[in-house]
Amino acid sequence: MKDFKMVAKTFFGFEEILAKELQVLGAQKVEQGTRMVSFVGDTGFMYKANLSLRTALKILKPIHHFRAVNELSLYKGIQSIDWSQYLSVHQSFVVDVTLHSDYFSHSQFAALKTKDAIVDQYRDRFGKRPNINKDFPDLRINVHIQNDQCTVSLDSSGDSLHHRGYKTATNIAPINEVLAAGMLLLSGWDGQGDFLDPMCGSGTLLAEAAMIACNIPANINRKEFAFERWNDWDNELFDQIMNSLMKKTREFHYTIKGYDKAPSAVMKAKDNIRNANLDEYVSISQANFFETEKETRGPLHMVFNPPYGERLDIEMERFYREIGDTLKQHYPGTNAWFITANIEALKFVGLKPSRKIKLFNGKLETRFVKYEMYEGSKRTKFQNNDNH
Known part of the structure; x- marks a missing residue:
């Protein structure tokens, strides 16, 4: 060839x-x-x-x-x-x-x-x-x-490749699948630990996180690609490649969890995860992030897409302050990443981000930020290191 x-x-x-x-x-x-x-x-x-x-x-x-x-x-x-x-x-x-x-x-x-x-x-x-x-x-x-x-x-693709084929239900501000996967890869997510999306909406980040963790091909659930209508389409070769990719999937030994406080979002997320055949890896429950605390013992990897205020009516200043407070008080040992188009609102989180990456969500310029929440205070962490 x-x-x-x-x-x-x-x-x-x-x-x-x-x-x-x-x-x-x-x-x-x-x-x-x-x-x-x-x-x-x-x-x-x-x-x-x-x-x-x-x-x-x-x-x-x-x-x-x-x-x-x-x-x-x-x-x-x-x-x-x-x-x-x-x-x-x-x-x-x-x-x-x-x-x-x-x-x-x-x-x-x-x-x-x-x-x-x-x-x-x-x-x-x-x-x-x-x-x-x-x-x-x-x-x-x-x-x-x-x-x-x-x-x-x-x-060769046809419809944009973010149409993965597992989403039948979305809520008011869904995140594009390619954007979700890119954020996860930028955040360093590799499936070697526990994962949480505390504002999971229709479950896109959860689905993409599970596919990365298990090395499942991103577009395995897609109905069709444009190249299938080409004159040189080779069905046998395609099946061969699909089979060899599926042989490279791997086991996942940690947890992937999602919360949303809206019951309708929880239902939609569960549907989408089921469509993607990922329900054995992902659990979703109804919860308000601000009333939760870390459930796992080891390090936690958190990535989420909070409401921007573009389409949802919330009091920004208070909302972002609560994100900071919840992380600080209830999520030690967590690397927390989130994306926002409300760059002003980041000031109210009250924590210093260790990374800030400029991305676009559609036409909206956003920042993808990382907050490192240490076990105990940051100072004791470094003192402990000095003592070894």
């Missing part, structure tokens, strides 16, 4: 962990960019990347690169590709365009020009044309224009 270049798209701030994921999977020539990482592999590796990568949103396969400064050069560049290699007359396609260019101002317009160039090629050669299908196309074409450079790729 021939190797080819691919591009994995991701969120701002996750480029390094995605590159690391790719290296661990066995990708070659891994290079980080902005919100993307490029790499080299064969068709089997493309299947494997789509199944396994936790922090990728899409895997693209570039097929052509040219210079485009106006609609004519875009049209000609698209026409220079032999589209019959990828798409028969009876199939359907859709075009997605990303623009960072002074030469083109509207992505819709560039998408229309691309479609015209493709359709005209089929009309000239075969006297008929493939259809456009926005929902279930046989081929998803991605056009990326950066200044005057145009890259045309086939989208």
Whole structure:
């Protein structure tokens, strides 16, 4: 099988962990960019990347690169590709365009020009044309224009890879699965200890934490990938890769727990965990975090997504102060991480974060912060160390 270049798209701030994921999977020539990482592999590796990568949103396969400064050069560049290699007359396609260019101002317009160039090629050669299908196309074409450079790729993923397939129920402010997985990996979660999400909402962080802990491929529950409709789709190879990935899953000997004070959220989270076949690893109960205390003896790894006040009506100052107080008084021996778009509110936590990482949740700029809660006071910890 021939190797080819691919591009994995991701969120701002996750480029390094995605590159690391790719290296661990066995990708070659891994290079980080902005919100993307490029790499080299064969068709089997493309299947494997789509199944396994936790922090990728899409895997693209570039097929052509040219210079485009106006609609004519875009049209000609698209026409220079032999589209019959990828798409028969009876199939359907859709075009997605990303623009960072002074030469083109509207992505819709560039998408229309691309479609015209493709359709005209089929009309000239075969006297008929493939259809456009926005929902279930046989081929998803991605056009990326950066200044005057145009890259045309086939989208091997289809729907964004954050659609893992286990979520049927969400609550008012669900967190994107790729964002959740990236936060967990940034926090150093590796499944070697107990985990708690004290404000678990619809259970996304819990599901992703369990899949990381057990080394279960991120997209094992997905219904379909775009490459399954490609002309060169190899079902047997796909099954082989799926089986070899499933052989690498591992046992988990700690606890993963979630709390939420809303009964409806607890029900939804339980449904989603069940859909992901993770209920033997995850337990969820109804509880108000501010009335709880640490239940486990060893170190605890905590990651959560508190309400931002964007969509939920709460008194921010008091709420964040209670987070700090609860951690300080009831959660010794805990590494607590949470994400917030309310950067002002962090002042009220009353603890000094040991890490602060800038991320985006959709359009919202956020901080992902870490608080280290020591057993006893911090001072005694260091005195103890001095005595050894």
